Amino acid sequence: MAFYRITYHDQYHFATLHNYGCTFRCPFCSYKLRSGADGTPGLSSPAPKRFLSVEEQQQALLRVRPEKVYFMGGEPTTARELETMLAFAKRELGAETRLGHTNGSRLPLPHLDGANVGFKAWSETLHRQLTGRAKRPIYDNFAAAFDAGLQLKANMVFVPGLVDFKEFEGLVDFLARLSPELPFHIMGYIPVPGQPYRRPTDVEMRELTALCRSRLHRVSSSHLTSEQALDLTVRDDRFAVRTLAEG
Numbered sequence: 001m002a003f004y005r006i007t008y009h010d011q012y013h014f015a016t017l018h019n020y021g022c023t024f025r026c027p028f029c030s031y032k033l034r035s036g037a038d039g040t041p042g043l044s045s046p047a048p049k050r051f052l053s054v055e056e057q058q059q060a061l062l063r064v065r066p067e068k069v070y071f072m073g074g075e076p077t078t079a080r081e082l083e084t085m086l087a088f089a090k091r092e093l094g095a096e097t098r099l100g101h102t103n104g105s106r107l108p109l110p111h112l113d114g115a116n117v118g119f120k121a122w123s124e125t126l127h128r129q130l131t132g133r134a135k136r137p138i139y140d141n142f143a144a145a146f147d148a149g150l151q152l153k154a155n156m157v158f159v160p161g162l163v164d165f166k167e168f169e170g171l172v173d174f175l176a177r178l179s180p181e182l183p184f185h186i187m188g189y190i191p192v193p194g195q196p197y198r199r200p201t202d203v204e205m206r207e208l209t210a211l212c213r214s215r216l217h218r219v220s221s222s223h224l225t226s227e228q229a230l231d232l233t234v235r236d237d238r239f240a241v242r243t244l245a246e247g
Helices: 054-064 082-091 124-131 136-147 165-178 202-213
Strands: 003-009 014-019 068-072 096-102 114-119 151-158 184-188 219-222 242-246
Touching (some): 003 054, 014 054, 054 082, 054 242, 114 136, 136 165, 151 165, 165 184, 165 202, 202 219
Parallel strands (some): 014 068, 068 096, 096 114
Antiparallel strands (some): 003 014
């Protein structure tokens, strides 16, 4: 896949390159909250009309010269030009580079300063069930990125009865062995149409947060409704961006 849209935040001076497609097939992916999901693995939102060329991407960034450049998805590491754009952002713009979110399939990367990694499960069986991929490469990649000095964050979706307390306990123990200072975010499951799972209760969220904070020092959480998830600008002005280029 490739990048099809570039946005910019005038106040905070960051640009975001948006990619279409993913290497995982998670049934509860929040991208499926938007119309157009067709059930195809890795595709959970309407396909863009076209993708931007590397030249179009670079010219859009040169117009604003952002201080930070984020890469998002789907899964941004499926974009064939990602390494080219990382090098451009560092060498030509002098910008900080981050994967705004990633499943961790390709870490670390040259010219990448940081990443927010969304883990899916701790147990091998559940990880394969949800993603279609093995667990170990993801965890090994995260550890390698940590050792390489990348600025890392981690998160996981809390799905009661599926990705439950035992899954979180295994993950946070793994993170704490790297560093108890790693930022970790608990995302309360937002019900996806056609899926049987339920949203966690407030009590469950508090109990899980307490569990994670017993291992890690920097734990946060979100517990959004479907309506809130579809309009994040109401809760966070960092989402109030304008489009620089679009396919």
